[in-house]
Amino acid sequence: MPSLFARLPAFPWDRLEPYKATAAAHDGGIVDLSIGTPVDPVPELIQDALTAAANSPGYPTVWGTPALREAILGWLARRTNAAGLDHPNVLPVVGSKELVAWLPTQLGLGPGDKVACPQPAYPTYEVGARLAGAEPVPYTGSVTDLDPAGLRLVWLNSPGNPSGRVLDVAELRAAVEWARRHGVLLLSDECYLELGWEADPVSVLDPAVCGGSVDGLIAVHSLSKRSNLAGYRAAFLAGDRTVLGELLQIRKHGGMMLPAPVQAAMTVALGDDAHVAVQRERYAARRAALRGALEGRGFRIEHSEASLYLWATRDEPCWETVADLSEEGVLVAPGEFYGTPGDRFVRVAFTATDERVAEAVRRLS
Template sequence: MSEAAPVSSRLPVFPWDKLAPYKATAVAHPDGIVDLSVGTPVDPVPELIQQALIAASDSPGYPTVWGTEALRDALTGWVERRLGAVGVAHENVLPVVGSKELVAWLPTQLGLGAGDKVAHPRLAYPTYEVGARLCGAEPVVYDDPTELDPEGLKLLWLNSPSNPTGRVLPKDELTRIVAWAREHGVLVFSDECYLELGWEAEPVSVLHADVCGGTYDGIVAVHSLSKRSNLAGYRAAFVAGDAAVLGELLQIRKHGGMMTPAPVQAATVAALGDDEHVAEQRARYARRRTVLRAALEAHGFRIEHSEASLYLWATRDEPCWETVAHLAELGVLVAPGDFYGPAGDRFVRVALTATDERVDAAVARLS
């Protein structure tokens, strides 16, 4: 009897491992590395969120997968207030253990497998493809999802604002895509984790009443507190939308024990109830974005899209690894665009997630 191939054999090589030699070059810079590759927050967790976590730290019992009533109230309230959704009930929200976990395991939890298709943008966060491959489904890419063959297409990922490009889908385009997906019975999951970080465009949620017509049939939005509230280390995220889809996920996740820790649930309530810290963090990123963009452009880069999110999508019209090597010699580490698909092979993604001091160091080296 032959042994089954390991699940990992279905997956691409973990891309970040390829950056190791370039990181070593950047680290050797006399003034140290400026790491603009991974979009991980570096600024402090706001004090009110830390205090909420501490106050809930005596939590000896198991939390529930659906979360506390206070958490569900916070989620529904925020979705209505911030996203322009209407009539959001507890059945329309579900906390998850960080959005990457949700993206990676969603096709499996939806029961997808061989013969099913999962679509994602041509330039995209790699975990959309990983999620399809984990369950044996076929990942397909698109430029315009409404041009896809809907036969066998079970899950359509949208991502606005985009990682890596920062592109924002306008409201009328979202409305058109949702209508097409509903017509063909295709489930839409919209990754909106950067929605609070629009710079030159105002991102719109798929749950906005003008987009979905006030009904959540066939659509779910994915949101994270990692970037808006510096909570990447807390693994605090949630989904909102179609009650039937979320009800099914809730049942499966109960069996799998996929519970957001109780202190993190309390911290999420505090984070969603306060807009001031979000505005403060936006101001930090806006300043970093302004100086980095100017320095990159002065250095010969062209910035495309980048109207939102935490990244600048930059090119010198050369293979991306040549750009990575060039910047590494300056002690600046960035992500090669081909991490996000072959269409990115002449771009690099430059993250805004470094301290002001490190960003200013990068600016000085680029001048």
């Protein structure tokens, strides 16, 4: 019997190791801008909530505490304008990557089913389809151009990773209407919603997009970027209560539950907007510094109006750019990792410390 592993593409990041070694050998050390992992401290009020809940000997619930669900609903109302949602419309999950990778399987997809994935994009959308035995269908234009035959799920990603592209209300609304017309479940990965720079990202849950009904829609949200909680694996879903109700039962059987201290920390994090504003200011300064340095070096920045990345090109093969920058101790991600539309781009994360960003700017200038 073929192994599950055989369905998967080669793990792309292994190919970056030689360039990482070159960058690490630089006299001033490596400036790693290849992965968007938070480096700033977890806000103290979140750490305090985690610590206060440390004595949690019993099993947590898969659905999360009522307080957590209320915090999710409160944040959704403030940030996405979502209206009419209640506890059955939300579901905490163990990090958004786990969710993206296993959602097609948990929804019962398999051979003969298709999952539409945007390009360039986070490769886990394709991985999730392949793990389920379904067929990934990459698309570069509008969802409305897709052939609906056999299509069960369609992914949106706005703000996008790696490009930072933001879909406007009209584009989102057209995608929602198309998916509903063809009976296709629409998944919207909105993990960078709080990080708009040159655009104000909008959720599919916004009534201006969905018409006040979340039927057929699921939004994916994460606290990894907004609250520096990547290490906590804190995320949640919001949307169609029928779909989320089925997922809740499946995840109960699988024991897919967030640790109780993490649930307590999420509750506090979602109730506080001040720490998000502080983190945004940090990222805005790093973004401005790196963008100026890259443009001064002859790069062109495309999209990048939101998220934690600059989508940069010198109109050359991406691996040539990676090699060139690695000689200066700066490591970036080749756009090829995110699909063929990225062949001549690199993704530059601005999640390094202020000191490392300043060093990258110095080297690029």
